[in-house]
Amino acid sequence: MQRWNGWGDENIYLELPTRALRMLHDLIGKGQGRPDYPLEQFIKRMPESRLNSHPWISFDPKLRLDHAHGQSLPDWIGLRGGKLRRFPDGVALPTTAAEIQELLKFAIDNNAVVIPYGGGTSVVGHLEVPETRRPVLSLSLERFNRLTDLDSSSRLATFESGIRGPQLEYQLNSRGFTLGHYPQSFEYSSLGGWVVTRSSGQQSRHYGRIEQLFAGGEVLTPRGALKLPPFPASAAGPDLRQILLGSEGKMGVLTNAPPAGPRFLPLPTPAATRAAATRSSRWWTAPRRSSPARRTSRSTAPTRSIRPTPACRRPATTAARPSSATTTRCWSPRTASCRSSGLGPRPMTVATVRPQQARLR
Ligand SMILES: Cc1cc2nc3c(=O)[nH]c(=O)nc-3n(C[C@H](O)[C@H](O)[C@H](O)COP(=O)(O)OP(=O)(O)OC[C@H]3O[C@@H](n4cnc5c(N)ncnc54)[C@H](O)[C@@H]3O)c2cc1C
Numbered sequence: 288m289q290r291w292n293g294w295g296d297e298n299i300y301l302e303l304p305t306r307a308l309r310m311l312h313d314l315i316g317k318g319q320g321r322p323d324y325p326l327e328q329f330i331k332r333m334p335e336s337r338l339n340s341h342p343w344i345s346f347d348p349k350l351r352l353d354h355a356h357g358q359s360l361p362d363w364i365g366l367r368g369g370k371l372r373r374f375p376d377g378v379a380l381p382t383t384a385a386e387i388q389e390l391l392k393f394a395i396d397n398n399a400v401v402i403p404y405g406g407g408t409s410v411v412g413h414l415e416v417p418e419t420r421r422p423v424l425s426l427s428l429e430r431f432n433r434l435t436d437l438d439s440s441s442r443l444a445t446f447e448s449g450i451r452g453p454q455l456e457y458q459l460n461s462r463g464f465t466l467g468h469y470p471q472s473f474e475y476s477s478l479g480g481w482v483v484t485r486s487s488g489q490q491s492r493h494y495g496r497i498e499q500l501f502a503g504g505e506v507l508t509p510r511g512a513l514k515l516p517p518f519p520a521s522a523a524g525p526d527l528r529q530i531l532l533g534s535e536g537k538m539g540v541l542t543n544a545p546p547a548g549p550r551f552l553p554l555p556t557p558a559a560t561r562a563a564a565t566r567s568s569r570w571w572t573a574p575r576r577s578s579p580a581r582r583t584s585r586s587t588a589p590t591r592s593i594r595p596t597p598a599c600r601r602p603a604t605t606a607a608r609p610s611s612a613t614t615t616r617c618w619s620p621r622t623a624s625c626r627s628s629g630l631g632p633r634p635m636t637v638a639t640v641r642p643q644q645a646r647l648r
Contacts, residue, residue: 291326292324293363293366293367324368329352329369330352333348333352336351336422337421338376338399338422339397341390341393343380343390344390346376351374351375351377351378351425352371352374354404354407354427355375355414356407357407357409357413357414358410359411373417373423374416375402375416375424376423377425378427379424380427381431382430382431383431384447384505384543387540387542391507391508393424397422398421399421400424401426402425403426403541405428405476406451406476406477408472408475408480409480409484413536426540428477430449431448431450432446432451432477433446433447433450434458435447442464444464444466445544445545448482448504448541448542448544449477449478449479452470452472452473452475452476452477453473465494465554467493468481468491468500469488470487479540482501482531482541482544483531483533483536483538484533484535485497485532485533497532498529501528501532502545503517503528503545504542505541506539506540506541507540508539509539513527513538515531517545
């Protein structure tokens with residue numbers, strides 16, 4: 288289960304290594320660890336809700352506490368030191384777009400502030416409850432998390448926006464695809480959150496940042512819906528998706544989000560993954576100092592000193608097979624992939640491509 292006052296699973300506890308403790312001791316002295324502020328105290332001092340009751344809104348104090356913060360350092364200090372003072376008056380967990388629209392109408396009728404909540408991993412304070420006399424409703428998209436459509440020929444998947452990273456990749460991987468978007472908050476952050484925060488991940492250099500992957504969607508506002516259809520590249524007029532990207536929930540609630548347009552990719556083949564893993568571990572574990580003779584031969588014939596991997600030598604199975612001139616230099620130490628061989632995208636990491644997922648291709 289997710290830790291209530293910090294990052295990660297509460298069953299995993301990592302000790303600081305002795306050397307790090309010693310270094311801290313040298314830098315700031317002995318110091319004294321303070322006990323964490325207890326959860327029960329937060330629950331006890333939770334203020335009365337200012338919201339009218341509604342069948343889809345929960346007033347559970349633990350839920351209100353969980354939706355009162357993100358995961359920044361000030362958030363953690365507020366939680367662990369008991370300094371967090373403002374909480375949403377209620378938390379709604381809608382499961383359909385119609386419920387979200389209905390809740391927005393309820394908020395308008397009750398003059399309430401609405402804070403959309405994806406995975407709660409914001410580090411810039413956008414989930415913070417404002418100081419206001421108006422009631423505050425946290426609109427959690429946690430249960431709005433299904434894959435509703437997948438068009439494998441145009442490589443366009445439509446997900447509900449509350450889907451979190453692991454669920455999204457599981458859905459795509461089990462059909463032989465990947466989005467390849469891995470911010471370091473991947474486990475808990477959501478598709479909608481990625482779009483409205485313009486997030487990027489550790490493999491975005493290859494797969495593209497979220498603004499390149501986001502094809503369109505629907506944004507619900509108190510005044511109705513704004514549809515952003517997944518057009519192909521267009522020369523007509525401004526791109527309205529840009530007003531949503533980076534909006535941090537200010538433009539409305541992103542609901543159905545096709546994330547990847549024509550850009551979600553087939554999973555790498557097991558052979559390509561194995562080849563890249565073998566090559567990359569050789570590259571990193573056995574850096575050889577080159578002799579003057581080797582240096583000369585590299586500078587005059589750089590492509591010949593790199594031999595093709597077994598995967599790159601496989602016979603062509605598709606028309607996309609490149610010419611033999613390019614296959615001889617298919618492995619690049621910088622990208623650790625069979626990039627110019629046409630054998631597929633750069634592998635994710637060896638660990639994330641599990642055999643049973645790759646076999647499904
Ligand atoms: C340990 C850690 C590592 C991180 N690593 C990265 C990283 O590598 N790259 C990166 O870019 N960021 C990173 N972040 C920041 C954060 O994870 C991202 O900004 C992420 O995209 C937020 O997604 P979320 O679903 O958690 O959104 P939330 O935190 O729930 O919300 C963020 C903002 O989006 C709004 N919002 C959420 N869902 C919707 C929706 N469906 N419609 C409208 N508005 C919505 C919220 O109101 C809020 O303003 C990291 C954070 C942590 C704690």
